[in-house]
Amino acid sequence: MSMNLFDTALIKKYDQSGPRYTSYPTANNFSQFSIEDYQKQAALSNERKNPISLYCHIPFCDTVCFYCGCNKVVTKDKGKAEPYLQRLFKEIDRQAKLFDDTRVVEQMHFGGGTPTFLSNDQILALSEKLQSAFNFAQEGEYSIEIDPRGVDENTIKALAKARFNRISLGVQDFNSQVQKAVNRIQSFEQTKSVIEFARANGFESISIDLIYGLPKQSVQTFETTLNQVAQLRPDRISLFNYAHLPELFKPQRRINVDELPSADEKLAIFKYSMDFLLSEGYVYIGMDHFALPQDPLAIAQNEGQLYRNFQGYSTHAQCDIVGLGLSAIGQVGDSFSQNEKNLEAYYQRIDAGELPIVKGQIINEDDKIRRAVIMDLICHFELDFSKVEKHFGIVFTDYFADALPALVEMDSDGLLELSDNSIRVMDKGKLLIRNVCMVFDAYLANSKTQFSKTI
Known part of the structure; x- marks a missing residue:
């Protein structure tokens, strides 16, 4: 990875807050x-x-x-x-x-x-x-x-x-x-x-x-x-x-x-x-x-x-x-779950003979599709549309038609290469991978959570 592609102007353009995508949907949801x-x-x-x-x-x-x-x-x-x-x-x-x-x-x-x-x-x-x-x-x-x-x-x-x-x-x-x-x-x-x-x-x-x-x-x-x-x-x-x-x-x-x-x-x-x-x-x-x-x-x-x-x-x-333990997050089956964050409340739930789980989410088919896309991008910096299409039975460009304008702009800025069947994140785009993933996040527009800056 050549750091002569560290583009300060580009980083400042995409200077915004966003999730770290340790899960999708993210815990704030x-x-x-x-x-x-x-x-x-x-x-x-x-x-x-x-x-x-x-x-x-x-x-x-x-x-x-x-x-x-x-x-x-x-x-x-x-x-x-x-x-x-x-x-x-x-x-x-x-x-x-x-x-x-x-x-x-x-x-x-x-x-x-x-x-x-x-x-x-x-x-x-x-x-x-x-x-x-x-x-x-x-x-x-x-x-x-x-x-x-x-x-x-x-x-x-x-x-x-x-x-x-x-x-x-x-x-x-x-x-x-x-x-x-x-x-x-x-x-x-x-x-x-x-x-x-x-x-x-x-x-x-x-x-x-x-x-x-x-x-x-x-x-x-x-x-x-x-x-x-x-x-x-x-x-x-x-x-x-x-x-x-x-x-x-x-x-x-x-x-x-x-x-x-x-x-x-x-x-x-x-x-x-x-x-x-x-x-x-x-x-x-x-x-x-x-x-x-x-x-x-x-x-x-x-x-x-x-x-x-x-x-x-x-x-x-x-x-x-x-x-296990205070505030711990689990990922079981098709769900995420989180324990009590307050110590006394955690103790009360355990003492009452219960599991201390207080919130979570069962992920739907749309979540699974978007999670697969985000996971490939954030882990491997590339996405093969046909892989997603075969696994989920969708037409990628139709399903994500609303995301294409942002991807086209990122292509013209040199963050990624967008073709008819793939996305390949370029080196300077790797530093802004959270921004790329955010394009596919269906929850972000309505989120009131204060996230950290992507860089």
Whole structure:
């Protein structure tokens, strides 16, 4: 991917907000969804016998990072974990009963919050509970998000014992002034030692999260951070655009807006980062994600097997996702569902003997068609009309006649090549893939949701 096609004028033209398409329809469209709906969808998924992916949400953090928009509970009281786990174990039992025990768990992910807020023994107990309730594959992809500030070699050994083989580390920026501005003090040495422990204990993949657009960042400061990240040589890097939405996320109100980089500086940081990571041999997967060429994500993309879900890009396209814990989102059968977001409400639902699902959506045929289109574009940057036509029995140009004018304009702008039977996204269009996908989103025009900027 040649970054001399980084077109600043084009990026500014298409400077708008839009979904990240970790699902279609997106989560803001979820509405009333009953437990009976969910049970029917679980029965449907059992008929299809697809493998299972488990997502466990651990909401606790002992400090608040000012940029964060995650659903979390900030507390230094480690005693808060045990009552949560007691409820989570009950939810696991209730969910497991809905799924055929011959179905195999190929993927597991612990997110948050900070999953390593839990003690080593608690992480082991939770992993063992899941393994006793579900049928785990011998060689699955089992990942966990960790905060290096609270992790030592014993933690890494406990994670390995709990069957985790992939870790994702929050870094965001190594610059001390930036760290102070966002209330996340984390040294390079601390991060390096955790990665070394993980590699020594057999972890197959290391991922690092970075954010550009934070207060006190500049091209010069981020250059230093990127050089340090390059020394660590993670298998995957996520380079997220900081979306300053203090009206939605209270911690962001503590960020000094006068210290945020200007729009031009932020774009310059992004361009420099893209150039740097590509020069270091990383492959641009899409949507903020980079991976080394031998990483399963890069291989899956090359083979046309890449997928996208609530955890980002994935190599497990056929999995049903069982969401467990506060605010967790599941994808089962032909539906999406989401748990209670409020901790006390979550506890009340569990204590009442219920599943804590509060909303969701059963997807219709139109949703499936548009999801297939968006998935191919966002994962593989190309779309073969005949593939969609054969699968769904439609005439593509008739079905999407309302989308063609926008696609023609994007073609003339050089974002994509539109032919009679395909769309091929060009390199500079890959940076604006959310904009391309938005053309096919039937819900967007009536959405009142405030999304992040596409770049």
